[in-house]
Amino acid sequence: MNALELLRTDHETVRGLFSTFSQAKEAGDVAQMGALQRTIFSELETHAAIEEEVFYPEAEQIGGEAQDLVNEGIEEHHVVKVLMGEIAALSPDDDAWVAKMTVLIENVEHHAEEEEDELFPQLREAFGDERLERMGAALAEAKQRRASGAAGEGSAQAAASGDEPTRDQLYEQAKEQDVAGRSTMTKDELAEAVDSDG
Ligand SMILES: [Fe+2]
Numbered sequence: 779m780n781a782l783e784l785l786r787t788d789h790e791t792v793r794g795l796f797s798t799f800s801q802a803k804e805a806g807d808v809a810q811m812g813a814l815q816r817t818i819f820s821e822l823e824t825h826a827a828i829e830e831e832v833f834y835p836e837a838e839q840i841g842g843e844a845q846d847l848v849n850e851g852i853e854e855h856h857v858v859k860v861l862m863g864e865i866a867a868l869s870p871d872d873d874a875w876v877a878k879m880t881v882l883i884e885n886v887e888h889h890a891e892e893e894e895d896e897l898f899p900q901l902r903e904a905f906g907d908e909r910l911e912r913m914g915a916a917l918a919e920a921k922q923r924r925a926s927g928a929a930g931e932g933s934a935q936a937a938a939s940g941d942e943p944t945r946d947q948l949y950e951q952a953k954e955q956d957v958a959g960r961s962t963m964t965k966d967e968l969a970e971a972v973d974s975d976g
Pocket residue numbers: 826829851855889893
């Protein structure tokens with residue numbers, strides 16, 4: 779799956795959750811709204827993280843309008859994260875919780891639409907299929923890594939103290955060595971790039 783397809787699929791997943799949420803809201807089903815909120819937050823946290831780690835650093839290399847859109851995107855992620863923090867501190871039966879969830883949903887819908895309609899076409903134009911496929915693989919790997927990290931608390935420390943460095947550690951090394959194209963590299967590619975650079 780190329781990067782744009784993967785991100786669009788994520789957007790569709792979240793849109794589906796939003797529509798289920800609005801049905802639960804209509805029905806006044808507070809328990810379901812609370813459950814959906816947790817699923818929505820976990821989807822949004824992962825999606826924002828992989829965009830910031832893999833997708834935005836590539837997209838901003840296009841420069842010009844793409845750079846502006848990435849800068850705005852990062853700020854929009856920030857606003858959503860602030861809202862998520864405030865919502866998490868409230869209870870679903872609180873009016874402010876519902877209001878903040880409504881605003882969060884509106885913000886995310888607007889943000890996803892802007893990415894799809896304004897930023898994605900820039901990447902389609904600037905990057906070839908191969909590069910978009912590589913970015914897709916890097917996004918999928920980042921997602922997978924987050925999923926396994928969340929499943930096994932302490933797995934990062936285990937990896938850190940074990941023989942094998944994590945992708946994050948390899949990425950940091952690659953960054954120090956200024957390895958070109960590091961943000962779309964898989965863990966194995968990073969390991970190789972870092973080694974060969976000494
Ligand atoms: Fe985004």
